[in-house]
Amino acid sequence: MRFLVTGVAGFIGSAVAQRLCHMGHEVVGIDNFNSYYDVKLKQARVRHIAHPALLVLDCDLADREAIARLFLTHRFERVIHLAAQAGVRYSLDNPMAYADSNLIGHLTILEGCRRHQVEHLVYASSSSVYGLNRKQPFSTRDSVDHPVSLYAATKKANELMAHTYAHLYGLPTTGLRFFTVYGPWGRPDMALFRFTEAILAGQPIEVYNHGDMRRDFTYIDDIVEGVVRIQDVVPAGQPDWNAEEGSAASSSAPYRVYNIGHGQPVKLMDFIAALENALGRQASKEFLPMQPGDVYATFAETEDLFEVTGFRSQVGIEQGVQQFVDWYLGYYGQPAKANIAAR
Structure with missing residues (x-):
């Protein structure tokens, strides 16, 4: 068509x-x-x-x-x-x-x-x-x-x-x-992209609501x-x-x-931990209050979509974040990740 x-x-x-x-x-x-x-x-x-x-x-x-x-x-x-x-x-x-x-x-x-x-x-x-x-x-x-x-x-x-x-x-x-869509070729204004950029540059990441947030991250x-x-x-x-x-x-x-959506909301701090693991670097965190327009949590009920398509989201946070990091390092030519165990 x-x-x-x-x-x-x-x-x-x-x-x-x-x-x-x-x-x-x-x-x-x-x-x-x-x-x-x-x-x-x-x-x-x-x-x-x-x-x-x-x-x-x-x-x-x-x-x-x-x-x-x-x-x-x-x-x-x-x-x-x-x-x-x-x-x-x-x-x-x-x-x-x-x-x-x-x-x-x-x-x-x-x-x-x-x-x-x-x-x-x-x-x-x-x-x-x-x-x-x-x-x-x-x-x-x-x-x-x-x-x-x-x-x-x-x-x-x-x-x-x-x-x-x-x-x-x-x-x-x-x-x-x-x-909350994320993955390779993602938008630079979204958290995963901004966090990755900041961590690799040795700069602090801004963590809103002091990290007490949950998002239904979907690959x-x-x-x-x-x-x-x-x-x-x-x-x-x-x-x-x-x-x-x-x-x-x-x-x-x-x-x-x-x-x-994925149908399984993830704590923001767990999301950041998955990114730190994928990059092999610890993030310096600047904890800030909730921003105007933000919400505390998102969580999708997806049964209606499953009923008509037979599809459920498959990709978990660890796999999805690693896929993004691999793309980011390849696209921007950043050095290979350090050994996190050596810190």
Whole structure:
């Protein structure tokens, strides 16, 4: 089939596009290659795919005319929409970037899909939408009406917009709430990348909430597996569903939302210990209070995704962190790890 993958130069987008190409699909990938983080890393991800079935275009989601032409020219059968302005803390200082990319950009994709009869739109939501929820594990059946960052609010808005298009136009949409994705080719603004960079440079790492945090870290290969499986599960409306008694993750319209996580939250200090072991170096730690927009813990309930795909995350923290470190040392040419037992 012919796919559109947005955010093709991004961490998840590049991995998904590569997998689709290897499965025999034709992929058009778009990205605006913005400078939120190192553009050279984004370009390197695209070069890493190196597949004749991939066409990469420099295109901004907020450019309505360009997106309209894109859909008219290529006639996509399915769309995997992963592009967004990411980052919780960045949204505190640069809110308008989130309006352009996450709201207007999401709407241009919805419009393209409905005007050209795309058979399934899969899009990235986020575990951030759970906000002030304290009931764990986080379930898609629960309310997500109290976000604690603008980033989270835009992702909740994406789900609402998708439901509207599913209801009005019969556009099948599936939202995926990603839980703390990590691994090779990851984003430099995320903890694993920043910690690794600092430890190798002999600098302290910033540990928020004095290390008392838990995250449902999910390895990139597991994320990709979930995405490629769910794109084949085209949602249908449920005629007997009603808003009073039905799950918030489904609808009478062809609309679904799933968590996609490992399902086993890890203490932040255990995550750091796994990184220290992989690097063979002890981290100097600067313990800081909780930051605005952060949450204490994330924990995905993933049974719904398992029921429709038969897939559960496989990669544990020790293996996943080691894979990231091996990539990082190879990509940036850092010296081989020291012998941690010699300290």
